[in-house]
Amino acid sequence: MSAIVESSTDSLSARGTVRRRAPDKRRVLKKRLMPWLFISPYLVLFIMFTAFPLGFSIFLSFHEWNPTSGLDGMNFVGLTHYADIITDPWLWKSLYNTVWLAIVAGVPQHLIAIPVAYLLVSVFKGALRHFYTATMFIPFITSTVAISLIFYTIYSGNSGILNQWLLALSDVPVIGALFAWVPDAMPIRWLSSSALIKPAIAFVVVWKYTGFNIVIYSAGFLTVSKDLYDAAEVDGCSAWQKFWHVALPMIRPFVFFALTLTIIGNLQLFEEPFVLTAGDSGGVAQSGLTASYYLYLAGWEWHQMGYATAVSWILFLFIAVITSVHFYFNGRKGMGGDR
Amino acid sequence: MIRSLPKFSTHAIMIIGVLITIFPFVWVALMSTHTRSDIYSSPPPFYVGSNLIQNYGKLLELMPFWSILWNSLYVSVMGTAGAVLFCSMCAFGFFAYDFRGKNLIFGIMIASMMVPPVLMLIPSFLTIKFLGILDTHFALWFPGVANAFGIFLIRQYMLNTINRDLLDAAKVDGASDFRIYWSVVLPLIKPALATLGIVMFIGLWNNFLGPLILISSSEKQVLTLALRSVQSIANSPWGAIMLGTFLSMVPLLLAFLFFSKQMMAGLTAGAVKG
Numbered sequence: 002m003s004a005i006v007e008s009s010t011d012s013l014s015a016r017g018t019v020r021r022r023a024p025d026k027r028r029v030l031k032k033r034l035m036p037w038l039f040i041s042p043y044l045v046l047f048i049m050f051t052a053f054p055l056g057f058s059i060f061l062s063f064h065e066w067n068p069t070s071g072l073d074g075m076n077f078v079g080l081t082h083y084a085d086i087i088t089d090p091w092l093w094k095s096l097y098n099t100v101w102l103a104i105v106a107g108v109p110q111h112l113i114a115i116p117v118a119y120l121l122v123s124v125f126k127g128a129l130r131h132f133y134t135a136t137m138f139i140p141f142i143t144s145t146v147a148i149s150l151i152f153y154t155i156y157s158g159n160s161g162i163l164n165q166w167l168l169a170l171s172d173v174p175v176i177g178a179l180f181a182w183v184p185d186a187m188p189i190r191w192l193s194s195s196a197l198i199k200p201a202i203a204f205v206v207v208w209k210y211t212g213f214n215i216v217i218y219s220a221g222f223l224t225v226s227k228d229l230y231d232a233a234e235v236d237g238c239s240a241w242q243k244f245w246h247v248a249l250p251m252i253r254p255f256v257f258f259a260l261t262l263t264i265i266g267n268l269q270l271f272e273e274p275f276v277l278t279a280g281d282s283g284g285v286a287q288s289g290l291t292a293s294y295y296l297y298l299a300g301w302e303w304h305q306m307g308y309a310t311a312v313s314w315i316l317f318l319f320i321a322v323i324t325s326v327h328f329y330f331n332g333r334k335g336m337g338g339d340r
Numbered sequence: 341m342i343r344s345l346p347k348f349s350t351h352a353i354m355i356i357g358v359l360i361t362i363f364p365f366v367w368v369a370l371m372s373t374h375t376r377s378d379i380y381s382s383p384p385p386f387y388v389g390s391n392l393i394q395n396y397g398k399l400l401e402l403m404p405f406w407s408i409l410w411n412s413l414y415v416s417v418m419g420t421a422g423a424v425l426f427c428s429m430c431a432f433g434f435f436a437y438d439f440r441g442k443n444l445i446f447g448i449m450i451a452s453m454m455v456p457p458v459l460m461l462i463p464s465f466l467t468i469k470f471l472g473i474l475d476t477h478f479a480l481w482f483p484g485v486a487n488a489f490g491i492f493l494i495r496q497y498m499l500n501t502i503n504r505d506l507l508d509a510a511k512v513d514g515a516s517d518f519r520i521y522w523s524v525v526l527p528l529i530k531p532a533l534a535t536l537g538i539v540m541f542i543g544l545w546n547n548f549l550g551p552l553i554l555i556s557s558s559e560k561q562v563l564t565l566a567l568r569s570v571q572s573i574a575n576s577p578w579g580a581i582m583l584g585t586f587l588s589m590v591p592l593l594l595a596f597l598f599f600s601k602q603m604m605a606g607l608t609a610g611a612v613k614g
Contacts, residue, residue, distance in 0.1 A: 035517050036442070039433025042426040042486040043449065049471075050483040051452055054463030061463070117357060124350045133354045135600040137361050142592050142603060144546035146564040147585045150571060151364045154371065154578055160380045162367065169383075212361065216608050269458045272548050279572045293458050300462050301553060310462050317459040 062311040067304045075307075082311035092312065094287050095295040096319065101199055102274075102291060103267035103323075106206035110263060111256070113211050118218030119244055134219060137212035145209065149276035152205050156191035156277070164189055192277055195288035202289060205273050210266070214259050221255030222248060257331050264327055268320045269293050292316045365589075372583035379578050391579055398580035403566045404559070405584060411477065412562040412588075416544040419481030423540045424533050427490030432521045434491065435498040436507055449488045457549075465553050475556045481544060490536045493609060497532035498525065538599075538606035545592060563588040 037044075062082055066075040086092055117137075121130050140148060155162050164187060171180035183189075191201045225248055233247045271293040274283070282298060283290025290298075296316065300309035371379050373389035399405050434446055464483065473479040502525060510520045526533075548564040555561060561569070567584050570576060596603055 033439070036433045036437035036439045039437070039517075039521070040430045040445070043430040043488075043491060044445070046426075046483060046486045047449070047452065050464055050467060051455070051460065054460060054467045055455070057466065058459070058463035061466070117353070120350050120353065124347060125354075131601070133358060135596070135604065136358045138600070138604055139361060139365070139593070139596060141607065142542055142596055143589050144548070144564055144592075146546070146548045146568050147368075147589050148364065150567060150581065150585050151368045153571065154379065154582065155364065155367065157380065160382050160384075162384045165382055165384050208360070208364075213608070216604055220608065265456060269456055271458075276568060276571065280568070281572070293461075296458065296461065297549075297553075300465075306462060306466065313459050313462055317456060320456050320458075 058310045058313070061307055062314055064307045065305075066307045078307070082308045083315075085308065086311060086315055091283075091287055091290065091295060092292075092315075095283070095290045095292045098199060098274075098283075098288065098290055099268055099270065099292045099319075102203055102206070102270055103264065105199070106203035106270070107263045107267045109203075109207045110211045110214050111259065113207075114214035114218050114259075115249075115252075115256070116244075117211075118215045119222055119248060121215070122219050122222040130219075134212075134216060137215055139212065140209045141213040145272040146276055148209060149205060149273050152201075153192065153277055153279075156201055158188040158190035158193065160188070161191075163191065193285055195284070195286045198278065198284045198289040202270075202273050202277055205277065206267070206270065209273075210263070214263075217255055217259045218252060221252035225251045260331065261324070261327065264324060265320065268316075268323065271297065292319070365593075368582050368586045368589075371579060372586045374579050376575075376578045379582075389579075392583070395577070395579040395583045398577045399584050402570050402577070402580060403561070403584070405566075405587070407559070408561050408563055408566045409588070411560060412545060412564075413591075415477050415480045415547075415562060416541050418477070419484060419544045420537050420540040422481065422485030423487065423490050424537050426486040427536060428494050428526060428529065428533060429521065430486055430491045431494035431498060432525055434495050435502070436504075436517075436520070436525075449491065453488045453492070461549070461553065468554060474554060475560060477560060479554050480547070480550050480562070484540075484544075490540070493536055494529060494532045497529055502528055534602060535606040535609050538603050539609070542592060542603075542607070 061075075063077060063079055064075045065078045065081070121133055125133065158164065167180060167183045167189070168187065171177050171183040173180075189197070191197050229247050229251070230243055233243050238246065270291045274289045274291050274294050275297070278284035278289040282302075283294055292312075293316070296309055296312050299305050299312055370385065370388065372395055373392045374385050375389070375391050375394070378385050378389055378391070434442065468474055468479045468483070471479075506524065507520055510524050515524070546564065547562075548568065551562045551565040552568075555565060563584075567581065567588060570581055570584075
């Protein structure tokens, strides 16, 4: 504003124009530059650590390159990497494992979190509700590596605590019959058998993220006004009907959001499988190898950066497709928040 | 609202949930007081053992624990402070000015939040390699200091709490742009800065993939990396490793004890305010 006013007064006196133009221009320039100055940290870091790397990674995915050989060692190989990927059994295995884990480690989080959050919000209040919610949230703030190391010892085949408990259960009078198979199956190698590694990983993931979802869903159920429940009650709704027909439809946006986070997160699982397989090429028969894990092996264990980059684009497409399918089928309902 | 389900059974459900949740934490604390052979003895040792001091000695043999903890702290504090400063600056830029290309840049920023970190893994590793900052702590905290999530979070908060008239008034009073940002806006957005700080600190403290690919010298290791690396050595002294694991979790657990409300609100901020 001030710049405009001053320049118009300038034009009134020719003498003044000569003297004052220069600082004026600088002022306008400064005013123009100011916003760019403020957002420059983002621009610089975005170009350096996002835009350039992304562009470079497209370029790199058509090259063969071992980074230890320097930039000269880069050879153009065209679509070879992408062609190799199609016939790479480890990659397909890792994609299969990733989808398996995304579902088995994803669905239970929500099947547990939704009813638990509903109970928390409808039965408990104040400090008690906060105590329950906060305690179940703790795994979310602790490091996945620490958690996975703890579970690594719990799962240990040689008298880890889980196996010892199962053994102890088989001795309990009534329910012991259910666990009669346990002594014969000992030692159960949770982490070194191809059938059990994925469920073992899935449990850790469910354990870690259910509390987070409980907090999200609690926030959702808290937005449902009491009037709605009262109205439903007047109409003769049972407790179950109130949950199913009143509360659940109202928190659809929260379900949509929480599911989106779970899908995107679970498709990139790395730390849990990496630590639980002790970083050893995906465990027995690559049963614990996820796509991110495979990417790590290709890039850092085998030093095939070009190939690994191609793998990461395939993984990106994979995530994009699955997320779009989720957005397409759940999106409108989710965002609308009504039925 | 639910009368058909007796209150004690809801309590029972919650208590089971709480027990399942806290068991690994109790167990790691107990294990840190036992020797490797005690941990895997039968029946399992559900009592406080007497080997805490020995385990501590072994832990220090395995790794320079306190200097590694210092590394973790340094990276987390630098990254958090940097993010609070730079994200709020950028957010102010998007909030207080109208300029050509603003919407385009903001749109690109939002879109960039959709890019899965896994896609960025190799290219950002290579960029860091090109810049010659591989195997430095700088590479761990710096690239994330002006991140899209933080800028978006703070700009939203500014939109909701700060009246643009206030900026104009400050300008009329002769405050420079930077002064408006620093003395007028920053004090008003403290809650958002705290939220971002919490998210950043927890993320950096627990970060594993970054150090795994960027840090190679042992004196620069951070906690997650160091603990993972002693997992597969022969005859690993699990009592000592569990002690290290437990100690690495203590700072955040303590913080959670006092600030659980803020931390939960911060970490679910994106979700709940959507």
